[in-house]
Amino acid sequence: MRLFLFDVDGTLVTARGAGRAAFGRALDATYGTAGAIETYDFRGKTDPRIVWDLLRGAGLDEATIARGLDRFYAAYLEELRRIIGDGSRVQVLPGIADVVRALAARDDALVGLLTGNVEAGARLKLASTGLWPLFRVGAFGSDDMDRRRLPAIACERARVVAGREFPFERVTIIGDTPLDVDCARACGAVAVAVATGQHPRDELAACAPDHIFTDFTDVPGAVAALTGSAR
The missing domain is CATH 1.10.150.240 (Putative phosphatase; domain 2)
Known part of the structure; x- marks a missing residue:
């Protein structure tokens, strides 16, 4: 898993x-x-x-x-x-909802959050999207100021939920900034970068993630790449 x-x-x-x-x-x-x-x-x-x-x-x-x-x-x-407000200001980025749903439906995957948001802030931002219930675990800025410490927190929570250990080589971290790539690199997880935020693809590519996407509009291709992401 x-x-x-x-x-x-x-x-x-x-x-x-x-x-x-x-x-x-x-x-x-x-x-x-x-x-x-x-x-x-x-x-x-x-x-x-x-x-x-x-x-x-x-x-x-x-x-x-x-x-x-x-x-x-x-x-x-x-x-x-x-x-x-009613959530109309929040826009789900291209393809990502279907990628998350596809992963959440798999027996060999556990889907969670790793974000600098405090937990209540993350919940507010995702409330209108319907995605929040799919994330069974999470590590948040409210857990630690240092993003590099969040993967260990997420793995421990995943162990409790799934009843199995998650060594970092069985973890994939997906984000849109160089600091997301750095977070994955610091613990030995698979680093996935996506250029749907404010960093252009070439800037993310310079960080040498294991996988890089312009966006997740090719849902089958993205899921195939992510689930085969052991280096």
């Missing part, structure tokens, strides 16, 4: 700036500043890393940041829920 771990933003869906907008409003409401949010690169970062980077860059000390985190995340989720 192979564990397939999907990123959310740029891989499964685009929420068309909802996350950044919610972050900015929640940071302003909680700390009185959002730092250099207009120029900060969110891509592939965990939510906690984004918070700490922005606020440290704005000159806030660690104690002040830590004291406000619970209020910040509550405000962020409230803003995200308001901005996403």
Whole structure:
């Protein structure tokens, strides 16, 4: 059995700036500043890393940041829920829903999430897509600030769900950023890059993933490549 771990933003869906907008409003409401949010690169970062980077860059000390985190995340989720609304803003990216459904239907596959979103944020972004119930396990930014530590968390949760071990060589990590490829490389998982986010295909190819896709519109081809992805 192979564990397939999907990123959310740029891989499964685009929420068309909802996350950044919610972050900015929640940071302003909680700390009185959002730092250099207009120029900060969110891509592939965990939510906690984004918070700490922005606020440290704005000159806030660690104690002040830590004291406000619970209020910040509550405000962020409230803003995200308001901005996403009925979900019409969230767009499922080409072919990915059928790829996830095809993998979830297989006896030799377990499908999960590996995302920098806090868990509640990921749930909000996916709620209108119908995909959330297909992901039986997940590792989230709310589990650890360091994306490289998330695969081990996902594997342990998969072990509990499936009743078997998932060594990293039986794990495939699918994402749209160089940091997704780095995450897979750091633990020895299979790295799959897809250019449906903000990084062009040639930039992702330079990271030397095991597989690279422009998108997942060729569903049978993508599923065949992913399920045969042991190196």
